[in-house]
Amino acid sequence: MSTVGNPANIFWHENPVRKVxxxxxxxxxxxxxxxTGLSGSGKSTLACSLGRELxxxxxxxxxxxxxxxxxxxxxxxxxxxxxxxxxxxxxxKCIHKLSIGEVANLFADAGLICIASLISPYRKDRDACRAxxxxxxxxxxxxxxxxxxxxxxxxxxxxxxxREGKIKGFTGIDDPYEPPLNCEIELQLKDGVVPTPxxxxxxxxxxxxxxxxxxx
Amino acid sequence: MSTVGNPANIFWHENPVRKVxxxxxxxxxxxxxxxTGLSGSGKSTLACSLGRELxxxxxxxxxxxxxxxxxxxxxxxxxxxxxxxxxxxxxxKCIHKLSIGEVANLFADAGLICIASLISPYRKDRDACRAxxxxxxxxxxxxxxxxxxxxxxxxxxxxxxxREGKIKGFTGIDDPYEPPLNCEIELQLKDGVVPTPxxxxxxxxxxxxxxxxxxx
Numbered sequence: 001m002s003t004v005g006n007p008a009n010i011f012w013h014e015n016p017v018r019k020v021x022x023x024x025x026x027x028x029x030x031x032x033x034x035x036t037g038l039s040g041s042g043k044s045t046l047a048c049s050l051g052r053e054l055x056x057x058x059x060x061x062x063x064x065x066x067x068x069x070x071x072x073x074x075x076x077x078x079x080x081x082x083x084x085x086x087x088x089x090x091x092x093k094c095i096h097k098l099s100i101g102e103v104a105n106l107f108a109d110a111g112l113i114c115i116a117s118l119i120s121p122y123r124k125d126r127d128a129c130r131a132x133x134x135x136x137x138x139x140x141x142x143x144x145x146x147x148x149x150x151x152x153x154x155x156x157x158x159x160x161x162x163r164e165g166k167i168k169g170f171t172g173i174d175d176p177y178e179p180p181l182n183c184e185i186e187l188q189l190k191d192g193v194v195p196t197p198x199x200x201x202x203x204x205x206x207x208x209x210x211x212x213x214x215x216x
Numbered sequence: 217m218s219t220v221g222n223p224a225n226i227f228w229h230e231n232p233v234r235k236v237x238x239x240x241x242x243x244x245x246x247x248x249x250x251x252t253g254l255s256g257s258g259k260s261t262l263a264c265s266l267g268r269e270l271x272x273x274x275x276x277x278x279x280x281x282x283x284x285x286x287x288x289x290x291x292x293x294x295x296x297x298x299x300x301x302x303x304x305x306x307x308x309k310c311i312h313k314l315s316i317g318e319v320a321n322l323f324a325d326a327g328l329i330c331i332a333s334l335i336s337p338y339r340k341d342r343d344a345c346r347a348x349x350x351x352x353x354x355x356x357x358x359x360x361x362x363x364x365x366x367x368x369x370x371x372x373x374x375x376x377x378x379r380e381g382k383i384k385g386f387t388g389i390d391d392p393y394e395p396p397l398n399c400e401i402e403l404q405l406k407d408g409v410v411p412t413p414x415x416x417x418x419x420x421x422x423x424x425x426x427x428x429x430x431x432x
Contacts, residue, residue: 016279017267025276051233060241060276062326063232069314069322097313098285103322106285110278110328 022111023216028059030108031213032133033204035117036126036180037143038172039158040150042197046143046187046204047117049197053205054113059214062107064100065117101129108137113213121171123178136211140183141204145194147172238327239432244275246324247429248349249420251333252342252396253359254388255374256366258410262359262403262420263333265413269421270329275430278323280316281333317345324353329429337387339394352427356399357420361410363388 023029033050035043047063054061098106100116107114120126130138150172151159162170169175180186185207187200195203208214239245249266251259263279270277314322316332323330336342346354366388367375378386385391396402401423403416411419424430 015268016264017271017277021271022276022278025271025274048232052231055233055237055241058241060238060327061233062238062322064322097315098319099313103314103319106278106280106319107323107326110323111276112326 019109019111020216026060026111027214027216028111028113029137029213029216030111031113031137031139031208032104032108032129033113033115033139033141033208034104034120034126034129035115035141035143036120036183037145038147038150038177039119039170040153040155041143041145042194042200043117043119043143045197046141046200047115049201050115050204053198053201057205057214059113060111061113061115063115063117064104064107065115069100101125101132104129105132108133113208119171119177121175121177123181126180139185139204139207140180141185141187142180142183144179144186144188146189149189149194235325235327236432242276242327243430243432244327244329245353245429245432246327247329247353247355247424248320248324248345249329249331249355249357249424250320250336250342250345251331251357251359252336252399253361254363254366254393255335255386256369256371257359257361258413258416259333259335259359261413262357262416263331265417266331266420269414269417273421273430275329276327277329277331279331279333280320280323281331285316317341317348320345321348324349329424335387335393337391337393339397342396355401355420355423356396357401357403358396358399360395360402360404362405365405365410 019030035046037043044065047065051061051063100118104114104116116129120129126140130140132138154160158167158170159173161167162173171177185204187195187203189195205214235246251262253259260281263281267277267279316334320330320332332345336345342356346356348354370376374383374386375389377383378389387393401420403411403419405411421430
């Protein structure tokens with residue numbers, strides 16, 4: 001770190017705003033609510049409902065899911081040819097790419113309640129995201145809805161395409177969904193009925209409240 | 217969108233928390249402050265100083281730069297082999313990667329003042345980031361410090377390595393830095409003296425205040 005005879009450089013560089021200060025400003029604790037489950041299980045709906053419930057309590061959340069990420073899918077905003085990746089790493093010139101797990105981790109570090117809504121079918125991948133975060137800051141929510149229900153809903157028509165063989169490797173059809181072994185919250189049918197989004201969001205908010213996430 | 221006879225699904229899904237609501241909660245306007253300039257020009261120092269100044273005013277900011285992103289550099293958190301990328305896109309199963317520009321855009325959408333500190337030497341790349349954001353929400357700050365000054369500082373020892381040929385394509389040595397043509401803020405020497413971080417942060421904050429970013 002250069003000082004160039006300027007003590008301010010040292011001071012400022014060693015005192016970035018810390019997470020705890022942002023959390024105090026927001027009166028909440030940064031974390032990731034990771035909603036996993038089959039396509040059509042209601043992940044996005046829960047994410048919206050949870051975001052609204054938190055907003056009504058004055059808490060800042062942000063939803064990461066296909067809907068607000070899709071715009072980036074077909075853009076090539078790489079800052080350099082792939083061949084220069086190694087150079088980029090060393091010089092810090094630019095721009096590696098981040099996974100959703102890494103982005104969610106940054107949002108939590110910023111103090112937000114980051115609601116990630118992704119099928120995320122593989123246990124090891126979810127666990128890798130969990131491992132990025134400080135202890136207890138990763139809240140895994142399992143939308144444990146029957147495949148038949150999800151396929152009957154088929155909100156994007158993807159099950160139909162998968163059954164017709166037009167999509168390969170579709171979770172639940174010809175690719176496995178690995179249920180969580182130790183998720184924080186499991187949402188499922190009650191007496192054969194799907195809980196309302198409001199009820200499910202309430203269950204998550206209760207957990208967060210009890211665990212102290214909604215105050216700093 | 218599936219409704220499954222449940223009107224709540226429709227309601228919630230069509231009513232995610234909007235940016236304007238998050239901004240109202242925070243009493244600020246989400247935006248990106250993109251600090252560009254040579255290695256050693258003081259980008260990270262300004263980012264820290266600006267973050268502290270905003271925090272002292274009760275404003276929520278978050279710094280994206282090499283320091284808080286480097287942890288992700290050597291991790292492989294891809295959710296699937298590259299060969300499955302196309303399938304991933306179609307099914308939304310998981311996890312494409314986002315560039316820093318895209319991540320900064322998400323933070324701005326979340327209502328934060330996102331401070332991105334990157335050399336970002338190419339004009340077209342900065343302009344691509346600008347184009348992601350709504351009008352006037354991209355504040356380009358050019359750290360216009362002389363190469364000689366930056367090289368004398370050489371805080372990470374990278375100029376030395378570049379001069380010795382041990383790093384190829386290093387900005388300012390054997391790769392160009394393209395100065396902004398229409399940046400919002402330009403910071404430079406005054407009477408041959410580097411302004412303090414506090415002075416430079418003040419200049420950015422004044423701009424933001426005048427443009428209405430610090431209230432909702």
